[in-house]
Every structure is written in structure tokens, then in C-alpha cells.
Amino acid sequence: MARDPALHTVTSIASAGPQSVAIALPYDGLSAPENDDLITAGLSLWPQGPAWGSPDGQAIDLSSNLARFTRVLLSPFEWLYSRAYRLALESSVKGVSELLPEWEADYGLPDNCVTDATTVAERIRALEAKVNSQAVIHPSDFIRVAAAYGFTIEIEEGAIFECGFSEIGGEHETGAASEETYWAVRVDDLSIDYFRAGLGECGFDELFNFGEAERLLCILRRLAPAWTLPVLWPPRPQIFITTEDGDFLGDQDLTPLTVY
Known part of the structure; x- marks a missing residue:
């Protein structure tokens, strides 16, 4: 003392206190894609030719049955990309949400000084203080x-x-x-x-x-x-x-x- x-x-x-630098969370077009964001790339995976609706290298019509079928195949990937992005954010305390209980278990939280129920925001603030502690x-x-x-x-x-x-x-x-x-x-x-x-x-x-x-x-x-x-x-x-x-x-x- x-x-x-x-x-x-x-x-x-x-x-x-510790010098904190504001860092924007990573984000791109595949962080939370919609079906329209994936359909072009999905159609390019089909073979080319008249039988596939792309004679002479033309783009497949988005209103064709093949395009509609492709949209159905791509639907699970909308969820997959979104969940994969969410999981990547959970690796940092700045993006923690669903894995908050696991983070708290790693850092010994909540501690015995907390006796009343706390909100999620208060729990995250306590976690940040523990992670950044000096x-x-x-x-x-x-x-x-x-x-x-x-x-x-x-x-x-x-x-x-x-x-x-x-x-x-x-x-x-x-x-x-x-x-x-x-x-x-x-x-x-x-x-x-x-x-x-x-x-x-x-x-x-x-x-x-x-x-x-x-x-x-x-x-x-x-x-x-x-x-x-x-x-x-x-x-x-x-x-x-x-x-x-x-x-x-x-x-x-x-x-x-x-x-x-």
C-alpha cells in the first residue's frame, strides 16, 4: 500500500487503467447471408450446357426450375454460415453471448461476492473486468x-x-x-x-x-x-x-x- x-x-x-482500443467486429457478406447472396455461386457449380439451361455459357435463369431447386439446396447454408460466424465471435469477450456460462466457468464467475440475480449485461461487464484485470x-x-x-x-x-x-x-x-x-x-x-x-x-x-x-x-x-x-x-x-x-x-x- x-x-x-x-x-x-x-x-x-x-x-x-489499461489502454483499450475500439476494434470493429469482423463482418463480410457471408456473416449472415440470405439466399439471394448465395444463389449465383450455387448455380455456377452446375455443369454448363443447353441441358442445364446455360447454352453457350449463358447464365441460368433465376426463375427456372433448376434455380428454384438450387435455392432449396442452399437454404441450410444460410443457417450454417450464420452460426459459424456467431461461433467465431464467441472466441472473444467482445462478442460473447451464447457461451457466456462457459466463459464464466473458466474465470471463476460469478464469484461469491454476488448474491443477487444479475442481468446478462452485468455478467458480461464482470467478465470483461476479469479478463482485462491487472x-x-x-x-x-x-x-x-x-x-x-x-x-x-x-x-x-x-x-x-x-x-x-x-x-x-x-x-x-x-x-x-x-x-x-x-x-x-x-x-x-x-x-x-x-x-x-x-x-x-x-x-x-x-x-x-x-x-x-x-x-x-x-x-x-x-x-x-x-x-x-x-x-x-x-x-x-x-x-x-x-x-x-x-x-x-x-x-x-x-x-x-x-x-x-
């Missing part, structure tokens, strides 16, 4: 991973008070040295569901629940270095900067300025 022995280390910027070591890497799952987070690594080094009244917190194995994950717009007396059931309902962020915590703990343990913390309270008249101060984009 990126812990500073003298200060609380706060990371809020994601690392640069080493996750620095806090900014974890922020990038969280962003891929739709979360905006901030990571704080605390510093424990040390005699002869720390300053009384400073930001170092008292506690055992083992507490430095924890790092706090602050999730923006975090929804916390608290236990309510008269509504909750003792022994069944939790004292509080972080909702969807619990899934994020599961993912981060699976990726975290073995000597560390991420924990969820509520987001920092934002204090808006105002003038003496109570007007909000903003930047050049008129976004209100805040401090934590």
Missing part, C-alpha cells in the same frame, strides 16, 4: 477497481501514535500497532441501513448494513494484500464554503467549493 509513517495517507485518485497493489488501483463497479471511493491509511515520534494533539491515533493493517474505504453516497428498535429483530437483523457497498467490500478484500484488511467507513462530511452573506463560493464551473 502507500502508507506514510508520519501522516494519515488519503488516496482519492484512480490509477490509469495487478492491484496501490490504493489508486483499488479506486480504479471500485470505479469499474460503479463506486466512487476514497482510501485512508491511518498512522498509529508512537512514543518519541508522534505529537500529542496531532492526527496520530492511539492503538495497537496491528491496527495499521486496516485501511478505511469511504464510499460516496453511501446508504447505511441502521437497526431500528421496534422494527428490527434481535439475533437476525444487523446493527447496520452498508447495502450495495457490502459487495464492494467483498471484492476489495479478495484483492487486498494478505497482510491488510479493508473496512468501510462513512464518507467525510462536506462543509461548503460561503461568503458572509451566505452565498456559496464556486470554481470556474460554478461547482460549490467544499472542505472536509
Whole structure:
């Protein structure tokens, strides 16, 4: 991680992800052909001559019985070419569809962090994240991973008070040295569901629940270095900067300025 022995280390910027290049899916006239696309090539396979409707090398009339018979013979090839093209696309995560369960089995998906039913789009997005995954070591890497799952987070690594080094009244917190194995994950717009007396059931309902962020915590703990343990913390309270008249101060984009 990126812990500073003298200060609380706060990371809020994601690392640069893998450079993705948009590549168009391969396509040609035989990707999903119709009977009209194949009839000319099919008629050319018959022998030439008056008996076959092509005297002196003329093209066979498309309204002839031979042409109609050829169309019948070509019908299965419409399906064959279409299915062969679909199978070729399944070899890449960009074109996966029917073989999604097989892809998930190869990459250990869905993982144990997913407990609810997910849509096909969500499953493919999780598969893409797994296929394109990189080493996750620095806090900014974890922020990038969280962003891929739709979360905006901030990571704080605390510093424990040390005699002869720390300053009384400073930001170092008292506690055992083992507490430095924890790092706090602050999730923006975090929804916390608290236990309510008269509504909750003792022994069944939790004292509080972080909702969807619990899934994020599961993912981060699976990726975290073995000597560390991420924990969820509520987001920092934002204090808006105002003038003496109570007007909000903003930047050049008129976004209100805040401090934590």
C-alpha cells in the first residue's frame, strides 16, 4: 500500500487503467447471408450446357426450375454460415453471448461476492473486468477497481501514535500497532441501513448494513494484500464554503467549493 509513517495517507485518485482500443467486429457478406447472396455461386457449380439451361455459357435463369431447386439446396447454408460466424465471435469477450456460462466457468464467475440475480449485461461487464484485470497493489488501483463497479471511493491509511515520534494533539491515533493493517474505504453516497428498535429483530437483523457497498467490500478484500484488511467507513462530511452573506463560493464551473 502507500502508507506514510508520519501522516494519515488519503488516496482519492484512480490509477490509469489499461489502454483499450475500439476494434470493429469482423463482418463480410457471408456473416449472415440470405439466399439471394448465395444463389449465383450455387448455380455456377452446375455443369454448363443447353441441358442445364446455360447454352453457350449463358447464365441460368433465376426463375427456372433448376434455380428454384438450387435455392432449396442452399437454404441450410444460410443457417450454417450464420452460426459459424456467431461461433467465431464467441472466441472473444467482445462478442460473447451464447457461451457466456462457459466463459464464466473458466474465470471463476460469478464469484461469491454476488448474491443477487444479475442481468446478462452485468455478467458480461464482470467478465470483461476479469479478463482485462491487472495487478492491484496501490490504493489508486483499488479506486480504479471500485470505479469499474460503479463506486466512487476514497482510501485512508491511518498512522498509529508512537512514543518519541508522534505529537500529542496531532492526527496520530492511539492503538495497537496491528491496527495499521486496516485501511478505511469511504464510499460516496453511501446508504447505511441502521437497526431500528421496534422494527428490527434481535439475533437476525444487523446493527447496520452498508447495502450495495457490502459487495464492494467483498471484492476489495479478495484483492487486498494478505497482510491488510479493508473496512468501510462513512464518507467525510462536506462543509461548503460561503461568503458572509451566505452565498456559496464556486470554481470556474460554478461547482460549490467544499472542505472536509
